[in-house]
Structure formats: structure tokens, C-alpha cells
Amino acid sequence: MKLSELITKDCAKAAVLFTSKKRVLEYLSELAQQQIEGINQHDILDALLAREKLGSTGIGKGVALPHGRLIGIEKPIVMLLTNQEPIDYDAIDNRPVDIFVGLIVPDGEHQAHLQTLAAIADKLRDKDYCRRLRQAQTDEALFEVLDN
Amino acid sequence: MKIENTFLIKNKLGLHARAATVLAQLAMQFDASIMLHQDDKCAEGDSVLALMLLESSQGKEVRVVCEGPDAQKALDAIGELIADRFHETE
Incomplete structure (x- = not known):
């Protein structure tokens, strides 16, 4: 599974400037909400906070996988953010x-969820890959790095 | 000392992110190298990312290999955690 198939262009945001965990989660819920019609941003945020x-x-080494399960969506929404400064x-x-790496997954699909996590983990495990993600300064550059 | 045992993944969600995190945090506490094997894949016990790559789902068997001064303690604790469904209710 390629990450560029999981993460759409408008869900890859490079060098953002957030100063707290809460702000990151709020922003992810905002991004996710733009991807799915009829889902309330608060429900997404609640799922992430819960x-x-x-x-x-x-999960260590400067990486977090904020995620939540949501009823009423059909496929997972995957988002990638890099922050200017580690928080x-x-x-x-x-x-x-x-x-x-933000993940909003349909409730119930356990096997599919594990496969999505594995696809992400496979990439993030590589130190060099993480370094390239951190270096990308524009959304386009970040998206380019995804599968490389 | 190098020892191993095989455990059955019983929890409904398998080795998802939270379960992998709990396992990695446990593994970090021991003075031992801990490897998990499933099918043809293997993962370091203290790496959440590596553990998620195993895609261990309910009903899979994982072989845990521990080596070092704390090998026995580590193997026992990990076996207990998996048997206890990573403290999950189902």
C-alpha cells in the first residue's frame, strides 16, 4: 500500500506552526472534516481526544499517530503534518x-485498520525517511516525499 | 540466556497502536533484547512502529524471543500481557 494512496494532497501539511497537542488535534479534526461530508468536526475531535x-x-522518536474511530465513514482518512518545532x-x-500522522478510521474494520497502520509504520520506521519529511518545507514537497 | 515462547493474540483488535504501545513500554523496562516473530516477519519488542508492522490480528500466534539478564522476567511479563488481552475488555 502506497502512502500517496492513503494520504490525499490536501491532507499533507508541511512545516505548520502549532504550539500544543490540543491545537494539533483541533487542526487534524478540521482537515478530516473537510474530507467527509456530514460529519461534525466536534465528533472527530472528541474521537481523537478520547x-x-x-x-x-x-509512539517515540518524534512521531505521533493521533487517531480515532468514527461511525458513518466508509474509508480511512489519513493526514500527515510536520510541525516546525517539536512539541x-x-x-x-x-x-x-x-x-x-492523523488517522480517522471507520468503526469496526479491524483487519483493514491494522493494514493501514502497517503501511504507515513501514515508512516511518526508516530514520532517513523521517528526516526527509522533516526537511520538506512546502505541502508539495512533503507530498513528493511520501512514497520516496 | 535466550528463551522463547509462543502466544496467541486473543484481543479483538489485535496488535493495534495502543496494544503495540503498551507492549513496547513494557519491553523497555527489561534488560533484555526482545524480538517478536509472526509468519516471516519480526519486530523489536520496544519499537511501536515495528510491532505494528507485524499486523498481528486476533487468532494469530506470535513467537517471543528474549535474550539477556532479564530474559525470563520479560518473557513472563509479555506472555501475561498478551493473555490479558493488553488490558482490553474484548
Whole structure:
């Protein structure tokens, strides 16, 4: 599975300037809302916040995977943000985070969800790949890096 | 000391992000190298990204291999966590 097939062009945002976890989650819910008709932004934000309450999605090495399950959508929405400066995200290794892969997934599709996560993990595992993501300064440049 | 055991993934959601995170956080506590194997894939126990790559779903068997001073403690704790469905209710 290619990341450019999961993440549409308008869902890749480079070098954004957020200063808190809450603002990042708000922005992701805003982006996701633009992708799906008839879904309330607050419901998306609530899903993301509820998930963070169970434990931070900051999985270490400066990467976070904020995600939530939503009833009423058919396919996952995947978003990629890189922040100018790493911010505190209560990550499991206590390191600040500057790469955010946001995921809004249909409720129930467990196997498909695992495959989506694996496709993302496969890329983010590569240090060099993460470095290229961080270096991209425009949305276009970030999108170009996705599959490379 | 190098030891291993095979465990059945019982929780409904499998090794999704939260389960992988809980497992990695546990694995980090031990002075041992921990590898998980499933089919032809393997992952370091302390890497959330690597664990998610296994795509372990409910009903899959994972082989856990631990090596180092804390190998036995690590293997026991991981076995317990998987058996307890990563503390999930289903």
C-alpha cells in the first residue's frame, strides 16, 4: 500500500506552526472534516481526544499517530503534518514530537485498520525517511516525499 | 540466556497502536533484547512502529524471543500481557 494512496494532497501539511497537542488535534479534526461530508468536526475531535485519554499516541522518536474511530465513514482518512518545532506530546519516550500522522478510521474494520497502520509504520520506521519529511518545507514537497 | 515462547493474540483488535504501545513500554523496562516473530516477519519488542508492522490480528500466534539478564522476567511479563488481552475488555 502506497502512502500517496492513503494520504490525499490536501491532507499533507508541511512545516505548520502549532504550539500544543490540543491545537494539533483541533487542526487534524478540521482537515478530516473537510474530507467527509456530514460529519461534525466536534465528533472527530472528541474521537481523537478520547483516544489520547487512553494513553498518548506519541509512539517515540518524534512521531505521533493521533487517531480515532468514527461511525458513518466508509474509508480511512489519513493526514500527515510536520510541525516546525517539536512539541510536548507526552510521548512514551518523553521526546517532543514533530511528525504527526492523523488517522480517522471507520468503526469496526479491524483487519483493514491494522493494514493501514502497517503501511504507515513501514515508512516511518526508516530514520532517513523521517528526516526527509522533516526537511520538506512546502505541502508539495512533503507530498513528493511520501512514497520516496 | 535466550528463551522463547509462543502466544496467541486473543484481543479483538489485535496488535493495534495502543496494544503495540503498551507492549513496547513494557519491553523497555527489561534488560533484555526482545524480538517478536509472526509468519516471516519480526519486530523489536520496544519499537511501536515495528510491532505494528507485524499486523498481528486476533487468532494469530506470535513467537517471543528474549535474550539477556532479564530474559525470563520479560518473557513472563509479555506472555501475561498478551493473555490479558493488553488490558482490553474484548
